[in-house]
Amino acid sequence: MTGALPIAAGDGYVAAAYLIFLFLVLSYLAIMAVKLGRIEREVVEIADAVDRRADAAEAVSQRTKEPVA
């Protein structure tokens, strides 16, 4: 391995290599954060659906308890 470029010119290459590593890690974390946001939205959606079902079930039980005239 012989130096094809002067040492001073190598700074940019070193910075580029480390920035690529940083970019990869940050991109991965960003994609995971988006997925986590989607999971959170789905949890809220499912919780709402469960609440709606519980309310509906309660309304039905109230109706059956009411005395028939």
Next chain:
Amino acid sequence: MFFYAPTDADQGVIQKIFYVHVPMAIVALCGFVAGAVCAVMHLRTRDRRWDMRSYVAIHLSIVLAVGVLLTGSIWARASWGHWWVWDEPMLVVFLIVFLLYATYQPLRFSIEDPEKQSRYASVFAITAGAFVPLCFGAVRMAQNLTHPQAGTMTTSGPGSVTVTFLVSLTGMALLFVTLCKYEMASKNATMKLRSLRRRLAGDDDFGAATGARSAAPQL
């Protein structure tokens, strides 16, 4: 690594790429082998969690392999004056391994039946995982390498080079394990949500809009 490790007499500051490029390569290759080990466990136990672990290890290793190829090209350009050298066995073998694993996700995606998908993916992971040490063992035994060897670069220099390298390698391994756990937690949460959706779908049309097909394992 910029303040503690000494500047290389031959390559100068360019040698600092070594502390990110080599740990990334070692961890990526170990990740491929770990994926194969998890695949063996999956085929032995039929437990889908092992398939998930194998998938996540290979997925992350592919991301690291992209980094290895890019940082390696930058180092080659700075040291040899070329972005890529086709007559260098280490580079070509790494590219072949990367391209081999690049077919892993399309393979999974092409199989609809989850049982078949996980079984075929495990067979692929084991075969490819066995290919990794064989290839790199053969390359290391080859003569006239231009590509520097991690062992000679750390043992021929001062102790601080070895220490810096070992710290970088440990950091990279810990990052890999942390990201694996992060992705595993995310996948498990997605699977549990999907299961809840299916249970709710029994009574109303809530589960009608299920997610798109995925190459990720299904528990």
